[in-house]
Amino acid sequence: MTNYREILRLDSLGINKVNIAASCSCSRNTVANVLQKAKENNLSYPLPDELSDKQLSEILFPPSEFKPTYKMPDYDYVHREMAKSGVTLTLLWLEYCDACRESGEIPYQSTQFNKYYNDYLKVTNATMHINHKPGEILQIDWAGDVAHVINTDTGELISAYVFVSSLPYSGYSYVEAFFSMEQESWINAHVNAFKYYGGITRIIQCDNLKTGVDKHTRNEVILNKSYQEMAEHYGTAIIPCRVRKPKDKAHAEGTVGIISTYILAAIRNQQFLSLTELNESIKERLEIFNNKPFQKKEGSRFTAFTEEKLFLLPLPQRQFELSKWKIATVGPNYHISVDNQNYSVPYEYIKHKVDVRITKNVIEVFFDGNRICSHPRLYGRFGQYSTVESHMPSNHQKYVSWNAERFIKWAEKIGVNTTFIIRFFLNRYKVEQQGYKSCMALLKLADKYSVERLEAACTKVLTYTLTPEYKNIQLLLQTGQDKITESDIATAQSSDTEHFSFTRGADYYKRSDD
CATH class of the missing domain: 3.30.420.10 (Ribonuclease H-like superfamily/Ribonuclease H)
Incomplete structure (x- = not known):
């Protein structure tokens, strides 16, 4: 596909059409046509950042326009055949036309066929002296x-x-x-x-x-x-x-x-x-x-x-900084990983592949050629997260003003076991913020059931499992099981035994002498 953006960029630098055609691997006519179309549509470089390559192509050459594509002959084959006795360009052109009809392609007329062959001979057989221009x-x-x-x-x-x-x-x-x-x-x-x-x-x-x-x-x-x-x-x-x-x-x-x-x-x-x-x-x-x-x-x-x-063209004010590129897939936590560090991407791109530009100081993320976000590059311990609030879904943004330290301090006012469970919720997810919802819900139970009952429920659930869930603690509080102590259970078992014991006495079982 012709790189229309590059053609416009090189034209803005004053490069002539011949060199633009050589750089972009297209004909001079194509370059001239693209520049003419750009002029008609009032387009010039630099182009707007939001304009993608596909949109640029559709503006310059709407899909309704039809341009026939001709089949270029294999002139290496033509040249070899011309060395054989009795073979002429006319014969080879007729064979070329037959081959095009069989494959459903459009052939060049004999004039163009001969012209391109002469061009081929000039390129392959002649050495041209080039007079270079200064600074070119x-x-x-x-x-x-x-x-x-x-x-x-x-x-x-x-x-x-x-x-x-x-x-x-x-x-x-x-x-x-x-x-x-x-x-x-x-x-x-x-x-x-x-x-x-x-x-x-x-x-x-x-x-x-x-x-x-x-x-x-x-x-x-x-x-x-x-x-x-x-x-x-x-x-x-x-x-x-x-x-x-x-x-x-x-x-x-x-x-x-x-x-x-x-x-x-x-x-x-x-x-x-x-x-x-x-x-x-x-x-x-x-x-x-x-x-x-x-x-x-x-x-x-x-x-x-x-x-x-x-x-010579002047040097830019800033020296070029080498960058590396990689392709990454946005994870369910709306982050990508670069060198074991994590950077957020707008959550709309979850599961999409994005291009990542990596420099010494900046991480930039691109999708379909458009930059969607950037982050200062993280260094130090592995597994750090750089998260932008606007990249988060709305239900996650509610907790952005909270942090782990704030949740832990709140839990410490309630009790040791509540603090243990809060720490567990914060550490169970790859992204700390994903545990905020569970922490908030757990600590809010103290408003409904009291601080003492919440600590008691957390203490009791830890006797059952070391991987507690919010629903387990909520169920204990709803059913009142947090109020039941070990002594209450022992008393209940004792009362059950007394209720079902025998009361007839030893005299009942004495045998009669009769």
Whole structure:
């Protein structure tokens, strides 16, 4: 599905239609059509927060509009068949039309069929020289060679992976080493590179590595969610290279080779005891590299960069904060769990799956692309709860002004056993607030039956079970069994024995001499 929101965002950054089409994996005509429809509907980026992707699609292209979809020929197959004797484009077009009719799809006419084949030949057989514009593209990659840091405890060598970024227009580069190529290192490398350049290019060109691109096919490009979020924060566009097409970022590939020789090879015999020490040495060599005079023209990479820097986009006021995403299901207690801490969600979303954005300080919850709530992130002991009153059902909100300490203090005024049962009610639920209703109902019995009788009922029920229920105590009070003591039971048993004893006496059983 075409990402209309991304097209509008990139257009607002001044990206031309060709690059927007490349970033969003669609045609230039599609980009032009979307922008025209947005103009007709008075839509511009940023869009309203409450406007979902589905609503945006329906506004731009109502369901009533019908747009035919043509079947794109397999030009890899066409090219192979054209190498065979006697095969012509006309013959292949007729076969293509027959195949489309059998599958119920719409074929291109011969003119378009031939045009797309010529485009295919140009792309696959020709190498084009690209004149880069200043401040337009930043090309990035991981160097194939690695550096090493010595483990001070074991003496073993730890691999350090080298991130390389380069501006094609000036050749100005940034290099930094990391202990891993995971998501956190990948994002931090970008943030540090932007800070080093003092600005941002309109386009970032990268490989199809998993930390940046989740999926790259002929029809679509799906970026890693954190990577896409970083691009939106800095107002740039991510355009991955085509799969197995290193010429798409030939400048970065060349720079990687040069840096591997000029920097990494130069420090190969040095020993580093920390990553900081390694990066300081890389930085020294990098400054020499960027200020080294060109061989075939005047100036250096640094002098060329001073001109290009004027065309870079300004850095945002706030540095990007790396986030992680996960999918969570809202539980019956209207909370989700993140790293063994619990955060409330409006109770209407119970049993729904939500997207959770996790940063160092904030937890944000999204449903269908819309943010529904956020919480300060909890740290410390496991099992803590962050609960917002408005997220609770109305029958739970009645008890929000109460807390465990208040219930316990009230119970202590009644008696020890009442306090024990109140503590039991508070601890039996995952969410403490769910026990407030039972606590309130139990303590209110003192108003109806007296404090003494409630304590007596709690004492008696604990002789039967250590997991009492509110109904057990209520039943004891209703039937008056809380008033019956052990002595009363003994007296009752004694009176029953006397009532049913024999009263005839011994004389009654004497035998007569007669």
